[in-house]
Amino acid sequence: MTKAFTIAIDGPAASGKGTLARRLAEHYGFHHLDTGLTYRAVARTMLDQALPLNDEAVAEAIALSVSLNHLDRNVLAAHDVGEAASKIAVMPAVRRALVKAQQNFAQTLPGTVLDGRDIGTVVCPDAPVKLYVTASPETRAERRYQEILSKGGQAVYDDVLSDLKLRDERDMGRSDSPLRPASDAHLLDTTKMDIETAFLAAQKLIDAALARH
């Protein structure tokens, strides 16, 4: 292969897209980028330095200096970091800087898996395979709730659900690169589908696209 093969995965928070992306990257020996971490890294730096989250010029400067090499979901998982990430993610200058870095990453041979909110629509519009992973808000909230409990944390299900709905609204309602499926994306609804079934469905689509590549 002389041109990297890219798998673009989008979907709302806790839809299962991250798990699917990691499994696919491992299966195909491709490089994986969880693009949510790039927004979280900017947000975390701003929170750590107590910078105002509405200062676009400052957020842009931080976005331009983010390194994709040391992004760790464990370090960036905190709830307030996710909230702050979705606030700075509405800023066009921040998106421009991060999208450029993500597009460079997408060209890594032999192939890449990128997951996020705008991969199929903005970051990699020419990706040969685009998946849009979704699930009902209640299912996603239940997953997030169980995940918090399994890590020894505490949460109230109703709060988790209302937070997710708020995050969906912000991600789907912003004017720059809102979360939506690309017109040529394959929809995978994981409400009643386990990860293994989603993985097998994705694998079928990817194998067919690889044969054409």
Ligand code: C5P
């Ligand atoms: O996926 P994750 O929850 O870590 O993403 C945090 C926030 O970053 C999202 O709520 C969204 O606002 C933003 N994001 C984005 N575009 C992406 C990935 C994440 O706007 N490609």
